[in-house]
Amino acid sequence: MSVRVELGCEFGPLRLASPILTASGCFAYGQQFDTFMDLRELGGISTKGISPLPRHGNPVPRIYETAAGMLNSIGLENVGVEAFLAEKLPFLAKLGVSVWVNFFGTDFATYVECARALGHGSARAKAAGQAGIDVLEMNISCPNIKKGGIEFGTVPEVAHRLTKACVEVTDVPIVVKLTPNVTDVVGMADAVKQAGAAGVALINTITGMAIDVRTRRSRLATTYGGLSGPAIKPVALRMVHQVASALPGFPICGMGGILSGEDALEFLIAGAHCVQLGTINFSEPAAALRVTSELRSLMADLGIARVADAIATLRPHPTEPEHTPP
Amino acid sequence: MSVRVELGCEFGPLRLASPILTASGCFAYGQQFDTFMDLRELGGISTKGISPLPRHGNPVPRIYETAAGMLNSIGLENVGVEAFLAEKLPFLAKLGVSVWVNFFGTDFATYVECARALGHGSARAKAAGQAGIDVLEMNISCPNIKKGGIEFGTVPEVAHRLTKACVEVTDVPIVVKLTPNVTDVVGMADAVKQAGAAGVALINTITGMAIDVRTRRSRLATTYGGLSGPAIKPVALRMVHQVASALPGFPICGMGGILSGEDALEFLIAGAHCVQLGTINFSEPAAALRVTSELRSLMADLGIARVADAIATLRPHPTEPEHTPP
Amino acid sequence: MGAAQLSATVAANRPLTGGYFVLELVTAEANPIAEAQPGQFVMLRGEWGRDLLNGRAFSVLQVIDEHRFCVLLKVFGRGTALLQAMDVGDRLTVTGPLGHGFAAPTSERKQLLIAGGVGLPPLHLHARRAVEAGQGDRIEMFYGGRTAADLVLTEELDHWGIATCLATEDGSRGVAGRVTVPLIERLDRARREGEAVELLACGPTPMLAALRTIGLARELPTHLCLEEMMACGFGVCLGCAVPVHGPKPYKYCCTDGPVFEAREVRW
Amino acid sequence: MGAAQLSATVAANRPLTGGYFVLELVTAEANPIAEAQPGQFVMLRGEWGRDLLNGRAFSVLQVIDEHRFCVLLKVFGRGTALLQAMDVGDRLTVTGPLGHGFAAPTSERKQLLIAGGVGLPPLHLHARRAVEAGQGDRIEMFYGGRTAADLVLTEELDHWGIATCLATEDGSRGVAGRVTVPLIERLDRARREGEAVELLACGPTPMLAALRTIGLARELPTHLCLEEMMACGFGVCLGCAVPVHGPKPYKYCCTDGPVFEAREVRW
């Protein structure tokens, strides 16, 4: 049974042209992909993480490939809020796709400051008749930030306070990007939901390492880095399903190792409202368009007319006939 | 520079003929591998997890392959303490390799009961002039046990109490097998160390899932399962290094995705005193012997004469020349 | 169990109709697969990266000599696609023979063999062995597929003079409809004539489920060759559990099976 | 930047001495790599599983026409091993041309090209282009390896009449020792004769580090073609950072480079 498929969908209050977005840190600020694809076909773009001031990255080496994955310790390098608003946002705003600005601070105050500044920037853009920022994606994971930062992503109370403070200083919906490096991801999601987050994005990278046995040095200058790619997909899918089951209806943006339309559909069925593609963009700059068309035809084959008809529809296994020992 | 390599090594009080062991649940009780290799060349064998009473496994499907990994929800199926001591231990004891008996309970009392029963069994065997049990590997992860159990592996205080109780009822050294599904693996390792554990084994599988988009069912009857194989190696290596750095000298048995002698050496350099091979045994029943000889020749090439010369020897990266903006 | 893991090379990769293909594998040393019983299987793994982790299970189709044997495949997912792409001379790892197969025909009962799709190899090998033992008249073959192209290696069956009934759902070859239709007629005849028969079947699970019902209803010995997800193939991963009645709730497809009695399977 | 990602097929896979091999790739449509400058590179990826995730970077060795170009490789790890195993007709994905290459010779300064190992392609292409532009006399090549087998594609250099100095550490071909030995003699001569020269180099990092020291000491324009770990090749992963002096502590090998000025590199 083949049906006409509508990819337009909702993420909480937001309307998306497609559930396929690109992930923070894997799509820069969009421009570089202009030569490879028509960016307007994307559901949205999540930018490289922005901090109040420009940040330089970590020492090299910063990346290394592992089995079906890669480690990175880029170090949240970015141009800073001011340059972002002046030089990067206008390009993104012109595309007409949903603009998700990933941001972070180095402490409580700078997180709030960053949210406020980006919110103002968005308001100014709108006042000037341009499109603004659709989502502030707050990265509380920061696997690559050394000093402090860790509690923001791992202690529910701290995440709650931080989210609340940021929500209060801006009208732009805040989606909190969660780290998988926790015992209880549901507790984290619930805490930020209570604090007024418009949704959650998960997962960020899993902290890992690799060693060069000849030099006896880590493959990364920072010793540890973030693991991404297909290797982590089962963990991402599990966490999306855990959060979707515990907080029904709460918007989830799922990601982690998505390479194909089938992968994307797995995330929707698990409970994601939309998904982001990360690492795959490096080896295949036009991957998002391929994944989008794969998803469309797969949904058609399976008779799924609307994205909403797939979201959080995991079915239980039939129970086996009872075993009665003789 | 090629040197003569001695693979004999210490794990705390224990003497091992080689740092290459086989992992729990991936080597059954050893017999099936007899036709594929000379088991006496192993550093040791960790058995399928034993519980006081026999346990049946989970409904099917129980396994599924993912990118460079596999998910399983076997359900800790085992023959129980009594049958293990009567039918399985004698075979293992005759091999002359280090015998690690992986065990678990379904609650506090049954954990302690299991440790006591296995300890007595080992004492009886020794009294009868046979070799006994060298290590009780306490699995506090149990990703596949439904009711309760989860706190044992994730709350340091609970793990401390449980370990202490088990250590008190047996003379056999207890090595606690830790789950990676926690925010702070060092906190867990420290808690069981304080409780008298002889060492830690890490990592167990990472909880994950996969979905069949056509049936909209999980690929596993239990919805979630444990992810193992090369995909998780970077996470395992990171956790071994974290624990080794925080608790210098505390014996660590490292595992997670080891396929080669080079993989094994990475774990030793990260701080493991010995390693276990798990998933690789399924596709290559004699893998442990290949990995052992690969490790031997690699150590020879690198001029590492003894295993102890590799353990916890990760070197820092040279710092880059300072950057002085003009 | 006498199984071994050896390295083999592809001696031939013969495409058949319907996307089926036969891999002929050769090992340097004599291999134990030469003694394989019909229904026994091997685990195959190419020199793939770490992406595809475990071997894939395939029933022995034919033993040429103690160095050579064949398997019949159809592309299912990534592993079988990689196997289809293999060229003569490519190396892979073989583990086997594994599991327990079908018992040879006896004088008491006529054996009705029912095959569907990639379930053909065990029964094809069983027929071959029966003929070699001069028992070709003790068996009859029922072989079904969606369309004519799905029915492969039937020439040999004819050549051996095995009574064979073919069925295709689209009627493009043999009887039109499921293979169970002519089978039921045959069973009715056996009942009328008081002829003792037993069923040996391998194929898609829905087909086996239908045959199980038929076999139980008519109280016929019914031997089913099952498929389960397998990681190891030799009894250690416990992944291939088959729900059964009896003292324990599960048996293992790779060691207790893959051939199970219809009445013991808990479906 | 005019780069594109296209699918290409292997037109030839020519083994050379010393484990080196040349892949000739052809694309259906005309490809932008035809305009590649010496030092520009492509990212190559075969139809591998999910195990090897990212493309691998290779400098353009030769452009045959707007459909065909060549790269020179040596097996380093798994990706290059898979590329070596590729047969004519195998498909792979090409992204390029990427980065910025070497500037063409000028009338002011003689260009001394120093190549080591897989660093040959940029300088080999540079020499080819110089000859095509009638500037063959404005360049000289210094090419070093461990042993004679490591020196490949030298016939073409002779054929073009490029002044070439070969060096092998074991003395099996050309001058005995590191290539820096004859280079320093050449630089001394240039200094004596007041000849203006500049250095263009590509090869193992230790060699580039040595040349950097030499170039800085003698205050010569020194252009180094660097290698860094790369995931994307077009400026988005920020993995290929190169420590530099100047306003920012890092530049990017794939977009700012791979050619950098010796004095800006922070080593």
Ligand SMILES: Cc1cc2nc3c(=O)[nH]c(=O)nc-3n(C[C@H](O)[C@H](O)[C@H](O)COP(=O)(O)OP(=O)(O)OC[C@H]3O[C@@H](n4cnc5c(N)ncnc54)[C@H](O)[C@@H]3O)c2cc1C
């Ligand atoms: C005892 C036995 C005998 C078999 N004999 C044959 C045969 O002769 N010819 C033939 O074409 N096929 C046979 N099969 C089925 C064959 O093993 C699967 O089609 C194959 O494993 C699919 O692998 P894949 O990588 O192409 O599919 P994928 O879906 O990519 O495989 C993913 C994982 O699932 C497992 N898997 C998927 N489907 C099955 C299945 N049906 N049974 C067991 N494991 C599965 C694979 O082993 C792998 O671990 C047999 C299976 C069993 C258990």
Ligand SMILES: Cc1cc2nc3c(=O)[nH]c(=O)nc-3n(C[C@H](O)[C@H](O)[C@H](O)COP(=O)(O)OP(=O)(O)OC[C@H]3O[C@@H](n4cnc5c(N)ncnc54)[C@H](O)[C@@H]3O)c2cc1C
């Ligand atoms: C600009 C540039 C041009 C190059 N030109 C050539 C060339 O013309 N011929 C040639 O043989 N080699 C060239 N290299 C080096 C080549 O890219 C590496 O040898 C190759 O990536 C190794 O891949 P692998 O899978 O065999 O090794 P692996 O070690 O398995 O690769 C693992 C990971 O490390 C990366 N990596 C490993 N070594 C390097 C390296 N030296 N540079 C960049 N990434 C690396 C790989 O891309 C991959 O992500 C070039 C590198 C760069 C950056």
Ligand SMILES: Cc1cc2nc3c(=O)[nH]c(=O)nc-3n(C[C@H](O)[C@H](O)[C@H](O)COP(=O)(O)O)c2cc1C
């Ligand atoms: C090189 C690289 C840089 C990244 N930078 C960021 C970042 O700045 N902020 C953020 O929230 N996530 C960042 N991520 C995480 C991704 O957005 C994504 O959550 C993760 O990679 C999992 O998705 P994937 O497997 O599809 O890559 C980065 C990932 C990679 C590989």
Ligand SMILES: Cc1cc2nc3c(=O)[nH]c(=O)nc-3n(C[C@H](O)[C@H](O)[C@H](O)COP(=O)(O)O)c2cc1C
């Ligand atoms: C099928 C299967 C069964 C397992 N059963 C157990 C078990 O009973 N007890 C235990 O502590 N770990 C068990 N494990 C975990 C392994 O011992 C090991 O910690 C994990 O698989 C990581 O190692 P690997 O990547 O080499 O497989 C099991 C793993 C697999 C794949």
Ligand code: FES
């Ligand atoms: S496949 Fe591993 S036990 Fe049967």
Ligand code: FES
């Ligand atoms: S390789 Fe990705 S930025 Fe240079």
